[in-house]
Amino acid sequence: MKAAAEDKLIYTPEFFRLNIPAEKKAFDDLRTANKHLFEHDEIYSQLRELIKSQNPSVRIKNDEYESRITNHLGGAAIREYGVWVYYPWSRRLIHLLDEDEFIEVRTNRNQYKITKDERSILGKKKIGIVGLSVGHSIALTLSMERGFGELRLADFDTLELSNLNRIKTGLHNMGIPKVVIAAREIAEIDPFLNVRCFFDGLTEANMDAFFTGNGKLDLLVDECDGLDIKIISRLKARELKIPVVMDTSDRGMLDVERFDLEPDRPILHGTVQSVNPETIKELTNEEKIPVILQMLGVENLSLRAKASMVEVEQSINTWPQLGSSVTLGGAVGADVCRRILLDQFHQSGRYYIDLEELIPEKGEKAQQSAAPVNPFYPLSDEAMRVLINGSQFEKITNCIIPEPETIRKLIHSACAAPSTGNDQPWKWLYDKGTLYLFHDEYRSFSFGDFQKMASFISLGAAYENLYIAALALGIEPILQFLPNRSSEKLVAAINFRQIYNTDESFFLRPLSKKIYERATNRNSAPKVTIPLSTLNILGQFAESMADAKVLWFTDEDDLAIFAKIIGACDRIRLLNKAGHYDFVHREMRWTKEDADSSKDGIDIRTLGLSNSQLAALSVIKDENVINALKGFDGGRAFDMLAKQTVANASALCMITLPEYNLRNFFEGGRSMERLWLAATDLNLAVHPLISPFYLFPRITHSDGEGLDPESIIELNELRDKFVKLTGLDDNRAEIFLTKIAVAPKPVVKTQRLPIEKVLTIIEH
Structure with a gap:
C-alpha cells in the first residue's frame, strides 16, 4: 500500500499518558482502529536502568530490582507508568519512561564528558542545519548527545538511491523528504527533542523564520549545496551574530566562523568577496566548481577530490562524498557545535582531521616526477x-x-x-x-x-x-x-x-x-559573423608567402568536429607526463611576480580568467591529480574547454605548406605572422588552438614517440576525422590552426626577454 502524500510529511510522534483519562481513551481508540500496530514494551528494563543510574555506588543484585521497581512505582500499574509514544510512519507503539526520567537514563553515559549542568544549558539551545547529507550525520550525532533543545532542519530534496552512499537510512525512505527522514530518526532516538522542518530548504522567503522564529538561533550548521544560500545565510548569521559551522567531508575539514565574537569578520574567511550570490544561483554543478575551489582553497583538497572535481558533469554528476567522510563530519561537527554552545571553544578557522595523513600507508608519499632533463645548454x-x-x-x-x-x-x-x-x-x-x-x-x-x-x-x-x-x-x-x-x-x-x-x-x-599590438586574445565574447571579404583579406596576407595555403572553416558542424579534435588533443597533452610538465612548469607563469621576473612564459592573467576560474585551473597543477585522472580514464572536462572556446569563433583558420620540412615550417611562421598582424589591423581576435598540430606529427612522422598506446590509438582516430574534414595529406606542413573572433582586446600581454639577452653585436 502506497503512503498518502500527506503521510510522507509526518515526523512528529504522538504521546499517550495512560494516567490521564482523555489520553488513555485516545490510546485505546488507536489500538482498536489499528489492527496492525507493533507494540514494544520494554518499560521494565528501562526502570532497571533508571534505578541503577540513581544508585551508582550500590551493586544491586538481580533479585533486588523487582522490589525496588515496585517501590518506585508507588502503587501505579506498570503498564500505565511513563508514556506510550506512537510513531505513525512505522505504526510502532513504544512504552517509555517519561521525559525527565527518559533523559536521565538516555544521557547517563554522557557523564562527565557532558555534565548535567551542561546538558541543561544545551537543552535550551537552538541549532539550525541547512542541507541534510553531512547535515543528517551532524543532526543525528547532536541528537544522540542531546546537544540542543530545538533543531531546525532545512532541505528541499527527497531521498534518492544515490544518497544512500552517505545517508544512513533505509531503502523504504526513498521519495521521502530528507528533513522528514532526519526528524523521524531523531524522534526514534529521543521523542522529547523539539525538531522543526523547513520543507523548501532555506530560502530568502523563509530565512527570517528559520533564523529568528520562536527565538534566535544559537548556531548555524551549513551543509547545503546552494552557493547563493551559503553566502546569503552567512550574511544573515553575521548580521545576527550567530556562529557558523561547516564540514566539507573532505580531509575532515571543518570550517568555523565566530560571527558572534567577530561581527565584522568577512564571510568564508574572505574567499568569496568577489562572488555575487545572485549571479551564481543558476550555475550548473560544473560551473559551481571554480567557486567551490576558490571558497575551499584548491591546495587544501584531497587528491581524489581534486581529480573528481575535473570529472563533474563529465563522468560523474556532481562532486563525490563518502559515507566514512560524512560520518566523520557528523562527529567532528557535533563536537565543535557542543563546545561552542558551552563556551568552551572560541576560534574561527579551518581545521583538518585527515585520516590518510593520520593513518598513512607505510612508505614514501607520492612524489612529483623529476623535471625532464634538458640535453642542451644556453647558446653562448x-x-x-x-x-x-x-x-x-x-x-x-x-x-x-x-x-x-x-x-x-x-x-x-x-x-x-x-x-x-x-x-x-x-x-x-x-x-x-x-x-x-x-x-x-x-x-x-x-x-x-x-x-x-x-x-x-x-x-x-x-x-x-x-x-x-x-x-x-x-x-x-x-x-x-x-x-x-x-x-x-x-x-x-x-x-x-x-x-x-x-x-x-x-x-x-x-x-x-x-607588431607590438599583436597578441593572443583569449577573451570570450558573443559569436559575430565576419564577412567573407574580411576573411579573404586575411587569406591574401597569409598566402602572400609562396606556397602557403589557407583554409577557412565556418560551418557549425565543421566547427563542432574541430572542437572535439582540439579538445581531445588538449586532454592528451595535459595527461601526458611531459606535456603536463610543459604546461605547469615551462609555460605558465602563475603569478605576476613570476611573469615580471622571467619575462617569458604565459602570464596567467592573459587567460582572462576570474579568481574562481583560476582556482579551478590550479587543480591540474598537481601531477598526482593528472595521474589519478589517467587511472580512471578521466579528464574529459579538458575536452569541454575547447568546445567552449570554439563555440563563439567566427571562423577557424588553418595555414599549411606543401611539404613537411623545417624550411616550410619557417616559411609557415612568416605566413602565420602576416595573417596575425593583418587580423590585428582589422581588430580581430586571434586565439591559436594548436595542440593537434603538435601531436599529429608524432603519429604521422614517427611511431608515436612520447605517447602511451592509448593516446596513439585515440590520435589515429582523431587524425582520420581531421583528414576527412580538411582533405590534407600527411606530408603537408601543418603550420597554424587558430580561432578568429571579435572580442575585447586583452589588457595584459606576455612579456619579452630584454634585448641584451638575445642580441649580441660584435663591435669592430
Missing part, C-alpha cells in the same frame, strides 16, 4: 661564433651595413613575435653587416617542440617581424636559410640592401604598426 656567444666560422655563405652584393641602433630596433620588433609557450627560442648575432639568426634549443626544449617544428614556426614569425620592420625603415633583408646543414642551431644569415619600391613592400609596410 662563443658557440655562436664557432657555428658562424664553420659555415659558408653566398656573398650578397650591393649590401648596406645598418648601424647597431638600427639592428636593435629590428631585433626589438623580431622579438615581439609569438612563440610556443612564449619560450622565445631565438638568438641573434650581428657582425660586419651580417645578422645571424640562431635557434637556442635550450629555450625551446619541450614536449611541444617535436622535431623542432614549433621552434622553426616561431623563428619564421620573428624573422617576418624583422622583415616588415626593415621595409618600414626603407631597407630590405636578404635571407640565406640554414647555411650550415650540419647544425640546425644556425638558422639563417641576413644581409641588408636599400629597398626599391615593390608591390610587396607597399603591401606589407602598414603591418609594421601592428
Whole structure:
C-alpha cells in the first residue's frame, strides 16, 4: 500500500499518558482502529536502568530490582507508568519512561564528558542545519548527545538511491523528504527533542523564520549545496551574530566562523568577496566548481577530490562524498557545535582531521616526477661564433651595413613575435653587416617542440617581424636559410640592401604598426559573423608567402568536429607526463611576480580568467591529480574547454605548406605572422588552438614517440576525422590552426626577454 502524500510529511510522534483519562481513551481508540500496530514494551528494563543510574555506588543484585521497581512505582500499574509514544510512519507503539526520567537514563553515559549542568544549558539551545547529507550525520550525532533543545532542519530534496552512499537510512525512505527522514530518526532516538522542518530548504522567503522564529538561533550548521544560500545565510548569521559551522567531508575539514565574537569578520574567511550570490544561483554543478575551489582553497583538497572535481558533469554528476567522510563530519561537527554552545571553544578557522595523513600507508608519499632533463645548454656567444666560422655563405652584393641602433630596433620588433609557450627560442648575432639568426634549443626544449617544428614556426614569425620592420625603415633583408646543414642551431644569415619600391613592400609596410599590438586574445565574447571579404583579406596576407595555403572553416558542424579534435588533443597533452610538465612548469607563469621576473612564459592573467576560474585551473597543477585522472580514464572536462572556446569563433583558420620540412615550417611562421598582424589591423581576435598540430606529427612522422598506446590509438582516430574534414595529406606542413573572433582586446600581454639577452653585436 502506497503512503498518502500527506503521510510522507509526518515526523512528529504522538504521546499517550495512560494516567490521564482523555489520553488513555485516545490510546485505546488507536489500538482498536489499528489492527496492525507493533507494540514494544520494554518499560521494565528501562526502570532497571533508571534505578541503577540513581544508585551508582550500590551493586544491586538481580533479585533486588523487582522490589525496588515496585517501590518506585508507588502503587501505579506498570503498564500505565511513563508514556506510550506512537510513531505513525512505522505504526510502532513504544512504552517509555517519561521525559525527565527518559533523559536521565538516555544521557547517563554522557557523564562527565557532558555534565548535567551542561546538558541543561544545551537543552535550551537552538541549532539550525541547512542541507541534510553531512547535515543528517551532524543532526543525528547532536541528537544522540542531546546537544540542543530545538533543531531546525532545512532541505528541499527527497531521498534518492544515490544518497544512500552517505545517508544512513533505509531503502523504504526513498521519495521521502530528507528533513522528514532526519526528524523521524531523531524522534526514534529521543521523542522529547523539539525538531522543526523547513520543507523548501532555506530560502530568502523563509530565512527570517528559520533564523529568528520562536527565538534566535544559537548556531548555524551549513551543509547545503546552494552557493547563493551559503553566502546569503552567512550574511544573515553575521548580521545576527550567530556562529557558523561547516564540514566539507573532505580531509575532515571543518570550517568555523565566530560571527558572534567577530561581527565584522568577512564571510568564508574572505574567499568569496568577489562572488555575487545572485549571479551564481543558476550555475550548473560544473560551473559551481571554480567557486567551490576558490571558497575551499584548491591546495587544501584531497587528491581524489581534486581529480573528481575535473570529472563533474563529465563522468560523474556532481562532486563525490563518502559515507566514512560524512560520518566523520557528523562527529567532528557535533563536537565543535557542543563546545561552542558551552563556551568552551572560541576560534574561527579551518581545521583538518585527515585520516590518510593520520593513518598513512607505510612508505614514501607520492612524489612529483623529476623535471625532464634538458640535453642542451644556453647558446653562448662563443658557440655562436664557432657555428658562424664553420659555415659558408653566398656573398650578397650591393649590401648596406645598418648601424647597431638600427639592428636593435629590428631585433626589438623580431622579438615581439609569438612563440610556443612564449619560450622565445631565438638568438641573434650581428657582425660586419651580417645578422645571424640562431635557434637556442635550450629555450625551446619541450614536449611541444617535436622535431623542432614549433621552434622553426616561431623563428619564421620573428624573422617576418624583422622583415616588415626593415621595409618600414626603407631597407630590405636578404635571407640565406640554414647555411650550415650540419647544425640546425644556425638558422639563417641576413644581409641588408636599400629597398626599391615593390608591390610587396607597399603591401606589407602598414603591418609594421601592428607588431607590438599583436597578441593572443583569449577573451570570450558573443559569436559575430565576419564577412567573407574580411576573411579573404586575411587569406591574401597569409598566402602572400609562396606556397602557403589557407583554409577557412565556418560551418557549425565543421566547427563542432574541430572542437572535439582540439579538445581531445588538449586532454592528451595535459595527461601526458611531459606535456603536463610543459604546461605547469615551462609555460605558465602563475603569478605576476613570476611573469615580471622571467619575462617569458604565459602570464596567467592573459587567460582572462576570474579568481574562481583560476582556482579551478590550479587543480591540474598537481601531477598526482593528472595521474589519478589517467587511472580512471578521466579528464574529459579538458575536452569541454575547447568546445567552449570554439563555440563563439567566427571562423577557424588553418595555414599549411606543401611539404613537411623545417624550411616550410619557417616559411609557415612568416605566413602565420602576416595573417596575425593583418587580423590585428582589422581588430580581430586571434586565439591559436594548436595542440593537434603538435601531436599529429608524432603519429604521422614517427611511431608515436612520447605517447602511451592509448593516446596513439585515440590520435589515429582523431587524425582520420581531421583528414576527412580538411582533405590534407600527411606530408603537408601543418603550420597554424587558430580561432578568429571579435572580442575585447586583452589588457595584459606576455612579456619579452630584454634585448641584451638575445642580441649580441660584435663591435669592430
